[in-house]
Amino acid sequence: xxxxxxxxxxxxxxxxxxxxxxxxxxxxxxxxxxxxxxxxxxxxxxxxxxxxxxxxxxxxxxxxxxxxxxxxxxxxxxxxxxxxxxxxxxxxxxxxxxxxxxxxxxxxxxxxxxxxxxxxxxxxxxxxxxxxxxxxxxxxxxxxxxxxxxxxxxxxxxxxxxxxxxxxxxxxxxxxxxxxxxxxxxxxxxxxxxxxxxxxxxxxxxxxxxxxxxxxxxxxxxxxxxxxxxxxxxxxxxxxxxxxxxxxxxxxxxxxxxxxxxxxxxxxxxxxxxxxxxxxxxxxxxxxxxxxxxxxxxxxxxxxx
Amino acid sequence: xxxxxxxxxxxxxxxxxxxxxxxxxxxxxxxxxxxxxxxxxxxxxxxxxxxxxxxxxxxxxxxxxxxxxxxxxxxxxxxxxxxxxxxxxxxxxxxxxxxxxxxxxxxxxxxxxxxxxxxxxxxxxxxxxxxxxxxxxxxxxxxxxxxxxxxxxxxxxxxxxxxxxxxxxxxxxxxxxxxxxxxxxxxxxxxxxxxxxxxxxxxxxxxxxxxxxxxxxxxxxxxxxxxxxxxxxxxxxxxxxxxxxxxxxxxxxxxxxxxxxxxxxxxxxxxxxxxxxx
Numbered sequence: 001x002x003x004x005x006x007x008x009x010x011x012x013x014x015x016x017x018x019x020x021x022x023x024x025x026x027x028x029x030x031x032x033x034x035x036x037x038x039x040x041x042x043x044x045x046x047x048x049x050x051x052x053x054x055x056x057x058x059x060x061x062x063x064x065x066x067x068x069x070x071x072x073x074x075x076x077x078x079x080x081x082x083x084x085x086x087x088x089x090x091x092x093x094x095x096x097x098x099x100x101x102x103x104x105x106x107x108x109x110x111x112x113x114x115x116x117x118x119x120x121x122x123x124x125x126x127x128x129x130x131x132x133x134x135x136x137x138x139x140x141x142x143x144x145x146x147x148x149x150x151x152x153x154x155x156x157x158x159x160x161x162x163x164x165x166x167x168x169x170x171x172x173x174x175x176x177x178x179x180x181x182x183x184x185x186x187x188x189x190x191x192x193x194x195x196x197x198x199x200x201x202x203x204x205x206x207x208x209x210x211x212x213x214x215x216x217x218x219x220x221x222x223x224x225x226x227x228x229x230x231x232x233x234x235x236x237x238x239x240x241x242x243x244x245x246x247x248x249x250x251x252x253x254x255x256x257x258x259x260x261x262x263x264x265x266x267x268x269x270x271x272x273x274x275x276x277x278x279x280x281x282x283x284x285x286x287x288x289x290x291x292x293x294x295x296x297x298x299x300x301x302x303x304x305x
Numbered sequence: 306x307x308x309x310x311x312x313x314x315x316x317x318x319x320x321x322x323x324x325x326x327x328x329x330x331x332x333x334x335x336x337x338x339x340x341x342x343x344x345x346x347x348x349x350x351x352x353x354x355x356x357x358x359x360x361x362x363x364x365x366x367x368x369x370x371x372x373x374x375x376x377x378x379x380x381x382x383x384x385x386x387x388x389x390x391x392x393x394x395x396x397x398x399x400x401x402x403x404x405x406x407x408x409x410x411x412x413x414x415x416x417x418x419x420x421x422x423x424x425x426x427x428x429x430x431x432x433x434x435x436x437x438x439x440x441x442x443x444x445x446x447x448x449x450x451x452x453x454x455x456x457x458x459x460x461x462x463x464x465x466x467x468x469x470x471x472x473x474x475x476x477x478x479x480x481x482x483x484x485x486x487x488x489x490x491x492x493x494x495x496x497x498x499x500x501x502x503x504x505x506x507x508x509x510x511x512x513x514x515x516x517x518x519x520x521x522x523x524x525x526x527x528x529x530x531x532x533x534x535x536x537x538x539x540x541x542x543x544x545x546x547x548x549x550x551x552x553x554x555x556x557x558x559x560x561x562x563x564x565x566x567x568x569x570x571x572x573x574x575x576x577x578x579x580x581x582x583x
Contacts, residue, residue, distance in 0.1 A: 047578070052413065052578040072323045072419040072420070072421070075417060075418060075419040076320065076323070076418075076419035080417040082414065082417070085409075085410055086409065086410035086411060086414045087409050087410075088409065088414070089405040089406070089408070089409045091337075099333055100414070100418065103326050103415070103419075104418050105322075105323070106318070106320065106321070107319060107321065110316070110318050110319075118313065121312060121313045147414070149313065152315055152316035180313065184315070
């Protein structure tokens with residue numbers, strides 16, 4: 001599988017703070033999730049790849065082109081949807097998207113035609129003559145996607161595309177992203193701190209934490225085979241029991257509502273958990289075999305308890 | 306099959322080479338400004354002095370009784386001086402573009418497209434410069450042509466051939482200074498109104514300070530703090546007007562050059578897609 005983005009020992013610093021530390025990663029073609037908590041360095045990584053932030057050290061290649069040598073060629077082949085609200089003032093949607101198309105190298109007439117098409121595609125067809133200042137948050141997210149798509153890029157960078165959207169709008173945005181990646185033949189890198197978003201839309205994931213790559217690979221591969229993860233709730237000293245589980249070679253992390261997710265690395269399964277609980281005299285109130293999720297991958301990668 | 310496919314389609318058409326983005330930005334900025342009636346009225350009003358001067362030239366060329374109104378080099382210098390008000394107003398009207406972009410986070414959008422920061426700045430500078438030249442250079446040169454047309458001879462032009470480069474140089478310097486200054490201020494703020502106030506402050510406050518310091522110290526050299534007065538010194542010299550400048554011409558030219566250079570330096574520092582706070 002070819003890589004659309006390759007980074008080698010990339011270091012980025014804002015004043016005295018290192019945002020990226022010796023990052024080496026490869027983003028395969030298709031839909032790749034860039035996952036990590038806030039402040040992990042996801043946006044900085046995207047801005048570095050776009051050439052908006054200059055790294056102190058390291059090399060980056062996008063679509064086979066060196067970022068430091070061919071930034072304009074790269075930017076003409078990529079689309080960028082920034083995290084924060086961003087638009088050109090006093091423009092209606094269709095003018096804004098067409099303007100972005102022209103800036104990306106499309107002839108004026110083609111840019112206007114594609115602006116109409118892309119606005120219909122992202123669900124803003126009926127609102128395309130309204131000025132963007134009047135748009136809701138969800139509509140602003142959609143228009144940012146439209147401006148990133150208008151020139152038909154080979155690679156899309158989407159930075160927190162579902163931020164501020166209501167559940168329905170979020171689902172629609174994720175459907176769009178999934179459609180772009182799986183049916184329209186565009187490569188995309190989806191940066192998000194929301195695991196379900198990445199899990200829904202992407203096939204691969206790169207997990208970042210504190211400016212470094214925590215783990216990377218196909219989502220299915222990282223999740224591993226099913227049946228080895230158990231949801232468990234106990235009555236008793238949960239901290240002590242977690243210690244016991246860990247000393248028995250099991251990985252364990254807590255989720256909401258006192259439920260812990262326990263990784264059993266071999267075929268010992270549920271009876272072993274009951275046996276440990278019995279030994280420690282804690283009551284098992286809930287035990288259910290579960291499918292490994294991206295949340296488990298994320299928790300393991302960033303070392304959450 | 307639908308009559309019109311509203312899904313996403315790949316684009317197989319031509320793409321323009323890099324390097325023309327500044328023109329797209331400038332053109333769009335210009336059309337956006339021309340959507341405002343008040344701006345069109347301002348541009349039209351800025352040509353009223355041209356009409357008045359045109360009538361003056363016509364009368365002096367046609368009627369001996371008013372020959373004292375005949376145009377001289379001083380006429381063109383005075384005309385450019387009078388246009389200073391419109392230069393100020395047009396600069397204010399167009400100058401907040403970068404502040405608007407900063408407020409709307411548009412810089413990161415612009416600079417994620419295949420264009421350089423220099424192209425962006427030129428794209429923002431060009432409409433301001435074009436409009437300022439449109440209220441200084443263009444009417445002044447047309448007045449010169451009117452003089453030739455109404456007098457029916459090129460005698461005035463051949464006797465004052467320096468007027469063509471003088472008009473060009475003064476108009477260009479004045480326009481470049483105003484455009485660079487307002488854009489530099491614009492890059493420092495997210496408020497168009499604040500930019501206008503700052504610009505007015507630079508023009509009027511420095512002139513007032515010069516007068517105050519001159520009254521206190523008795524030295525005219527304080528004129529160096531006032532860009533408007535420095536522009537007058539340079540313009541008088543270029544138009545060969547006999548006067549006693551408060552500072553030597555080279556000092557005035559240096560002050561203007563430094564102001565333009567500082568403005569460009571500020572633009573280079575502040576027009577960035579990512580604002581880094583140390």
